[in-house]
Amino acid sequence: MNLIYNWMYYISSGGLILIGMYIVLVKTNLIKIIIGLHFIDTGINILLICIGYVKGRTAPIFSTSGINPTNVVDPVPQALVLTAIVIGVAVLALALSIAIKVYEHNKTLNVSKIKRLKW
């Protein structure tokens, strides 16, 4: 049980990253590849957050009494992830717009059927 508790977050975030990489490497549909890229993004965000976690501590917001500097978690990864999520959404939208253009030019989203773009 303790082993699962200690490794659950690393395993889930690493699993998300690996699933995303597998999708990017194997799938041929462009939309699925973009979904895979976003899987990697989400996995990295979860990984950063759980590296900053300290057991038994709370969020670094001193708005209620009883929270002092000795019982808060690391704020730096959270600050990183906070902006990374929005950037991830913007990059996802940009990738989807490029996918729309690719579909308009080639009438297919299958990357192995698009000429001059092979694995």
Add this chain to the structure above:
Amino acid sequence: MRTRKIVSIIILLIIAGGFMITFSQIPFGKDKINVANYYISRGIEETGAVNIVTSVVLNYRGFDTLGEVTVLFIAAIGLGAVLFVEKRVQKHTSDNKEDKAKRASLILRTGSNLLFPLILLFGAYIFIHGHLTPGGGFQGGAVVASGFLLIYLAFPKQSINKKSSSVAESLGGLIFIGIGLLGLIFSGYFLSNFLPKGIPNTLFSAGIIPIIYIAVGFKVGFDLTGIIDDLLGRSK
């Protein structure tokens, strides 16, 4: 296809092994705070914001946040450039059947009429209270954009006024940079917290942080709304 699968799985197994070796060295849940100790212990008195994440994002690392807002802006511009159309194709087919088919359901229309102002209010609450509660300009902006997305889904023919939305967006960016330059004038370095800190844990505290977060909220909200508008504008 099959060889590609096998090769990919082998590569991923190697990467997974690397992951395991790396993260077995980083114990989960142990205290590994080094750099952030300074922020945690000195953050409130130096910045006046009780939310340490906010004080890291906007005060200690304010310049990085300016860069990240710029990345979002460039992504929105790139999307607009990729999906550029000379003029929005507006077919004036007065076909009533098609019109009815294009209209969203009554539940969605009524619900979004009711919810849209509340979503905007919630988003504004999140980015105004960014220095007191979990939240801030990025999250609040995303909530505002989700409200606009709801309107786009419920009323397919409506669209935001592009001009005023881009004015609000540019104003957000200009306020961010302007406050940074004012800090350069008043206390010698870019984005310094030159306003009075106030009493921590009250709304009017933390100097420039709430102002910058409001600007970031407007910027992110209208950036994402513009992205939604560009993406939906092309759907035929």
